[in-house]
Amino acid sequence: MTELPPGYPVLAEADVVLRDGSVCRLRPIKPSDAEGVRRFHAGQSDESIYLRFFAPMRNLSDRDIKRFTEVDYHDRMALVATIRDEIIGIGRYDRVSEHSAEVAFNISDHYHGKGVGSVLLEHLAALAHHRDIAAFEAEVLPHNRKMLSVFAEAGYQVRRHIEDGVVSLHFDIEPTAESLSVRFAREHRAEAQSVRAMLHPGSVAVIGASRRERAIGHQVLKHIIGGQFTGQVHAVNPSADSVLGLEAVRTVRDLPDGAELAVIAVPAEEVLSVVTDCAAARVRTLVIISSGFAEVGEEGTRLQHEVLRLARSHGMRVVGPNSFGLINNDPSVSLNATLTPTIPHKGYLGLFSQSGALAIANLDSAARRNLGISVFASAGNRVDVSGNDLMQYWVDDERTHAVGLYLESMGNPRKFSRIARHLATNKPVIVVKASSASYGVPPGHRVRQPKVKPHAFTAMLDQAGVIRCENVHQMFDVAQLLVHQPLPRGRRVAVVGNSSQLAALSADNATARGLEVVHGPTAVRTEASAQEFREAVDAAFDDPEVDSVITCFIPPVGALDQEVVDALRHAASRSDKPCVATLLGMRGVDTGSDNAYFAHEWGEVAEGQPRQAIPLYPMPEEAIRALAAATNYGQWREKDKGETVVREGIDRWAVRALLDRILQEDPEGRALTTGEAQELLAGYGIEVWPRHEVATADEAVAAANEVGYPVVVKSLSPLVRGQAVLEGIRVDLHDEIAVRAAFETMDRRLAPIDANYFVVQRMAGPGVSTVLSTVEDPLFGPVVSFSIAGAPTTMLDDVAYRIPPLTDIDVGELLDEIKSAPLLHGHRGSAPVDRAALEDILGRLSLMSDDFLELSSVELNPVIAHPDGATVLGAEIIIAPARRRTDPGARSMT
Known part of the structure; x- marks a missing residue:
């Protein structure tokens, strides 16, 4: 090198x-x-x-x-x-x-x-x-x-x-709002076009197209041909004259017109030479089905990196390796380049899966539910093409009305949040992502290890308007509702059934999920006729106070009366209100054809909009969980998203000069002194009250005289901060005698545990003690958090998170999201705090963290929120050399 x-x-x-x-x-x-x-x-x-x-x-x-x-x-x-x-x-x-x-x-x-x-x-x-x-x-x-x-x-x-x-x-x-908008729009168009080329190829070459029926290459080629792909199909096999009736060539170089998409199914050790051939043939996209890369160890990781580097240096995109393949159900393409012959019928759900193993289960589950898909992609080890790329494509894809993503890992959550928020503004984004301390990263995935706690990831999804599910079944439960029913306009629901117990259970479940039961629960008699059930359902739909309808019907004998189903279809079809139904333990989408929910294949679906079919669920809990998710999403989509935070009185150049000076003296970074922290924060208009470190009672008295009474004397040791037993602070000290007595008392008590290092600071007025902080996370980039100081933070982990850049609405939600938020609003007769003052500091902190990668961590603690302002009493800042963010300040593939 x-x-x-x-x-x-x-x-x-x-x-x-x-x-x-x-x-x-x-x-x-x-x-x-x-x-x-x-x-x-x-x-x-x-x-x-x-x-x-x-x-x-x-x-x-x-x-x-x-x-x-x-x-x-x-x-x-x-x-x-x-x-x-x-x-x-x-x-x-x-x-x-x-x-x-x-x-x-x-x-x-x-x-x-x-x-x-x-x-x-x-x-x-x-x-x-x-x-x-x-x-x-x-x-x-x-x-x-x-x-x-x-x-x-x-x-x-x-x-x-x-x-x-x-x-x-x-x-x-x-950077301005307009320049950022231009950059993101260009990124969107370019990446969407890249995926479009991948999903709409005019020609496909299967490299490793074996004559052995059980071989992967043979199966993929068979499925492409059987799916009636509309473009040209080529078989590449160096030792065969033909495969499945197609003339075979030795290498992709031998194709006179090349190929736009190459599906690679050869042993891992042969992939690099195949990619070289593809580069010479000007292939645009590689789908690497082959395994044996980073998921198997260091040698595989090295090979995977070489494949990526070779592909990108020649302008090619890579899906995989260890991918399950691609599906595009657009009739003008009809591409099934996967390992399964049976795929869901064409529909309006876009699917993305990282796991090849679960891809089969995902496709099978969608087919059994009669839930059609538009596009499916499996990223495997996700060395290049990711869910972010697919979402860029789905933003403009008229054939996709909702998106489901199964994520085992996330390489660029900052960019994911930005793109998902853009997509979710018009189309639901449903995500399945396992929760664990390591974020469930499987072998072979290129992912930086995060420092922040897992629920920062959940906060990011909420901020982006993403619907999070715990498993694939829940994802499809939500998808079959969102694809085939209108969005709920509000939280008011009607409950109708033919069992009083089941109707009551449904109403209780709806209330527990934050829905408001305003009609019913209504239960017709178990032996009621279809006409009686129809009248009850019609009344629920016709009620102007109702936003959504929940129905549950258990047949009295065991066979579902077709007239009951028809009654439900009729009521739902003439209304613009969503409906979910529990019928005889069935699951899937009822499109109006008998037993359609059992079908593995579905005929033609009308072009334009999906039919307003009824989503069916085996139990009311599943139906209501899906309805609550759809309702929450509908309210997110309708709410004001706010304006990007801006603040006056910011001197970025002063902060940059300070950081450069310190890192020149200490290249590895360090904690800032009190004076340096005050200077840095002042550059963003955040004032920190001065405090004086003192080692003796005389020094404490001198400091108190300097800052003015009343004062506090407190220990800086983390051993006593927030502790009730080992008290490390004395407040409301009005004269020299009180200061001296407070210092000497705490010094005697804390010296045995080496916690007797103190500061003197002017005492702030009464208020709520809060913690405002930010951390530069290796995976997420800057993460801003807010909490109430003391036990809510240290013991209960009652902390709210957001990822910059923030809007004014995001900042306000940071204050409201914590469980202890009532303390800010006037708890038990106390005066409400000045929210605007807290929001101003949070906004400035978010801007600063977004601007400077060197800010490893910033903690403002405590920030006392008063009825007429907010006072920053302490600041701890650690800086470190900047490292590249996963979503940098210019377009980049990471």
Whole structure:
């Protein structure tokens, strides 16, 4: 491996999806790129050269090459975009003043229109922002419309003027709501297009298509052919002339027109050479069914990394390895590239599963329920294509109305939260994710180990509007309701049945799940006719106070009366209110055909919207759990999501200078002193009351005289903080005698346990003592939390979490989510605290944690919330060298 030049920023390397769905590699330039730059320049047209250099520089001198390829990575930065190790674009900035730099780009003529310039600008801006550069300048010829559009469409406020026939541009690179919106929109379009190419291939090659019937390659090829794939199908087998009636080729290179999608089913040790062949054949997507990679040990991990690196360097996406395959039920595609011949009929549920083993169970369960799917994908070891990519595609996919994801691990929860929130705004997102201390990470998955507690993950899902389920059965329970019924408009329900006991049980269960029973529970007699049951159900649907209807019918003899089913269908079909039903222990979707819920295959479903079919459940508890989940989601979708938090009085440059100075002195990071913590927080408008460390009673008295009475004397030892038995604080001290007595008493008591180190601080007014904190988590990035100080935090773990960036609604929910929130609202006659003051500090803390990766942890404790404000009495801050976040400040595949 070539030795990297001094100061080379490894964290600046990134793989990025371009506008057409292909992949390119971004990295800082190196002196060893000299020949690559020469080749790039030689391949450019005369016009492109003139537009870049304002002169016909057909040849670059050695001096030019040296200047272009040798940079200091701080004041002078250059990035190259490469595909197949060939440079397709170059972007650079050169600092021209303390906080400004000139930026320039040169994009290969063959890659215009693919978004390379926009990607380079994003990454250069992110790098410059962390090097104290606040603005970019550029000079562009007026007829260089492509480059002018790169700047104009980036979301920055660009100022321009023309002088001497040159357009001079100047713009601040501080991220704004508009620039972030542009970046996320471009990321969405690119990644959605990448998945679309994967799911809508014009041709598929099965590599390892064996003639042995039990071989994996044989089965996949058989299912593709049997599923009547509409594109071309190719068999690749070096030792066979034909497989399943298809002429076989030795390698994918031998296909005259190549293949867009390659399904790889060969032994793990052969995969690398197969990927090399696919790269030569310009394959776009690889689905690696083969196992034997990171899930089996270090050697497999090394091989998996090599496969990924080779694929991405040639612009290919990878599904797997250890994948179960892909399904696209779109009639224009009809692709079943999986290991199972029986798949659910076409429908409106998109499914994603990491587990290959559970993929079979998922598909079988959906088929048995008569629940149709639009798309299915199994990620296996999830080395590249993930649930995030599929969600990007599903945002715009008209054939998908709800999404179900079975997640064994999550490599980029910060990005997941952002994309899921976007998707959930219009389509339900249902997630099955196991809970454990390690987040259930299976062997072979590339995942950073989190530091925060598991319920931070649950908070992230709630923040994104995601419906979380404990298992696959619950996921399908919810899905069959959301796909086939309208969303509940509120929490008011009617309960109708033919058993008073069952109706009462249903009503109790609904109340326990937060639903409000406003109609019933109504129970017709057990022997009631279908007409009587129909009238009771119609009355429930017609009640204007009812938002949803729960029905439960147990046949008196054992056979379900078809007239009862028809009555229920009739009532539900003419209403815009959702209905769930418990009928004879059945589970699935009743579409109006006899025994449809037992069918493994379903005929044509009307195009456009799914039929308003009735979701059936074997027990009322399951029906009501699904209805409650749908109701909660409906209310989340309708609620005000708020505006992104902004605060005045922030000096990011002062904080950046402080962090750089400390890390230059202590490269490994450390805890900040009291003065440093105060200075850092002041940069974000958070005032910390001063406190004085004291070692003697005389020092305590002197400190009290300095800060002014009344004061508190308290121990900083964690052994006594929050302890009632080992009291470590004296409050409301009004004179020197009281201060001296308090110090001497606590010193005698705490010295035996080495907890006698004290501070003196002015006493705050009465209020609620709270804890506001943030941690830079390896997996989640910044995580902000709020709790009530003392036992609620230390013993009961009553802590609320959110992941920045936050909206004003998110901040308010942080205060309301903890169980001890009533203490803030005026508990037992006390005055309510100033919520606005707490929310202001939380908002500033969230902005600071989002801006600076070096903030390993920040704890404001205590923050006393008063009726007329909030006082920060203590701050503990630890900083560490920045490490790349899973969702960095520019588009990147992680």
